[in-house]
Amino acid sequence: MDEHVKHELIKIVGKKHFSDALIDRITYSMDFSDHRHDLEGAVWPTSTEQVSQILQLANRLKIPVTPRGAGTGATGMAVPIQGGIVLDLVRMNKILRISIEDRLAVLQPGVVYADLQKALANHGFCFPPDPASGKVATIGGNVATNAGGIKGAKYGTTKDYVLGLEVVLPDGRIMRTGGSCMKSVSGFDLTRLMVGSEGLLGVITEIRLKINPIPAATATALGAFDQLSLAGQAVSQVMHSGIIPSVCEILDRYTINLLLDHTQADLPRCAALILVETDGTTQGEADFQMDKIIEVFKKNQAVLIKKANSAVEAAGLWQARKSLGSVITRAKPNFLVEDVTVPMSRITDLLLGIESIAQKYKLDFITFGHAGDGNLHPHALYDGSNREEVSRVEQAAADLFKLACDLGGTLTGEHGIGLSKAPFMSLEHDPAALEVMASLKKLFDPNNILNPGKMGLEI
């Protein structure tokens, strides 16, 4: 790194909070995706003021800055694709305030999701979006990517809980958006604009979240289906029944086979499994909803229905779903995970489409995901050392995006665009929308220093 820049950065954050060591440059060159790019140096700011000074410096000298949380993103958002500085926010990790009477938590961006949940649980409250990376992902990252999770159908995603933000703009100005109120229609919704902006418009330095009471009771059940169409129909009919399950996961036949081949899972070989959870303020309420769902399962010729009668039994039903992460990482050296989302009535079409893509490219695909909100996770399992197979995976991903968009869906339900999906933006967004997005980026960041090269906006 240029000695002058290094000197200036050290003046802002202190010697201990700057590094251009090789080990840090390697680590910060990647995230959970397969993208990578070298950087010049990393800084660990500890205050909003420091973030502001860093951005002023970078803006003046036109140095790219890539903000980063835990680096668990799946699309390369935290990869410094144009080099420059990585701004690691994990040291801004304080929960500043939990106010139960205001249904509010105020925190810094580096707080780990699981740590926030633990702190809220002491009060009987929670932050409902439940991303799979929640053990390690930071709330700042959750907000910047508008993270979703397993409970989207009933509880929505991160955007439904962000009441206000403190954001450092690319020129160093500090902006406060929203506030502490449950309702506000005051001016443009800058909070909503920042949520999911993938670090392109500003660096989030403080977050105000709406929090929910933890449901007192849950019920869990699993249904197995011999035909995919019946499983898809069951999901649609659950919605017709007036019940919104807190979890509604679907596992396709390839996922089930992989589980049966690699674990002791007590599951039937079938076309699809649906795992449902309902919740309520009393056990009776949760059970009432579950009974309705089981009726729907029966009507759709479920070949097996298991309802948990205790917390232990519920954990047993969850076991197979929870072991998937482990099974996938061990099955083949590499996997690509996507998060295409369709209107819920098109789930079956999406699953059938994925099956034909897998056949077309002779790839091992397994698909499972959040049927309750139409968001599926097709995983292509492959060997990264086989260049030819990698190229087939890339082509399959392109087909998959087209499929989702053709079904009226979206490229991404919860992982975001980043680098991976940047080339496909025009499949989903019309030229006017893309132009407005590019103009917004220019308005906020005329020198294009903040997380440049992402989201396909630099045409």
Add this chain to the structure above:
Amino acid sequence: MTNPYQFIEKFHDQLIHCSRCGFCQVSCPVYQVTLRPALNPRGKMQILKDLLEGRLSLNPELLDTLFQCTSCAVCAQHCPAGVKVAEILQEARKDLVREGIFHPTSKGLSEILGKEKNIYGQENQNSLTSPKKIRKAKIVYFIGCVGSFRETDSTHQTLILLDRLKIDYTLIDEVCCSGVLAQVGYELNPSLVNHNIEAILATGAKTVLTGCPYCYRTFTHRPEYQRLREERIKVLPLVRFLKEIDFGVTTTKRVTYHDPCDLGRHSGIYEDPRQIIRKLAPDFVEMAHSREEAICCGAGGGMRGAYPGPSIAMAGLRLQEAIATDADFLLTGCNSCLHNLKNAKKRYSPLRRHKVEVYDLAHFINQLQEKAV
């Protein structure tokens, strides 16, 4: 193509299955106290994978991450792919040495153990390591370096307890088991190994009790100590031996227990100490992280010597968990843990002021019997 490094040869399958999910970060104590992703197991795996893919060669710039691991192995509890980072790192450290790239502290340790008899390079002048009476006995009590030179009070109390229990034991003219060398890239020193084996066999004892869980692992798992196995010498950590004994004393004070990594995760001994403690202290409480999930004291894997700052900070983290239980006593079964935890208590003022006292389990039992606590 042949692999340039042994760690790739041995662990290729694990290396290619790391997906960089980062779940290891949940628990890694080095990351918790440094918040530097390059020191997290994931960061280490990224570097090891770059070495595998030939993007990088082993070089001195990598020492700071490849050596900042206590070998506590808690990350393996959280890894969906079953990657055992601590084991891979130990092999990579050997590759560094083979390449002529030395960590100064580890090199220093190997030099000390090349000419001295213990890790501190101190003369064996105290009564523990140069006992006046070495006699024939059924049991050898093998103290270990930390118990011999740093936590001597704890060791003396343990010996008093063994005397009180009328155990037919003897000390030997022990030297470092040298197992630590294998953790930091070197081979065990054969002359130290042979010295210990001969000294143990000379007593006619068929059982060795170790005060140090890492000596226990070294004696029972390292090929260099194969002869002990051939001679059918049973090696037990002290806590395993003590668990059958009814000490007839109890305390109403609140007690918690720190699982040493070498006893817990590495040896699967979780219940023995708890069985003992529950009988002594009905008000036994667990810390937020215990058993398989226990947070390391920060002393292992050569970290206390090479990186004292993060090492003691990890002990501080562990002590905070003990304090959160409002315990009067924090017990453990390893002198190395004891040493680091006690040092952290002295070092950090909020911890210093707290009532909790740190004891080795055997020492604590003896204190109870003497009504000293």
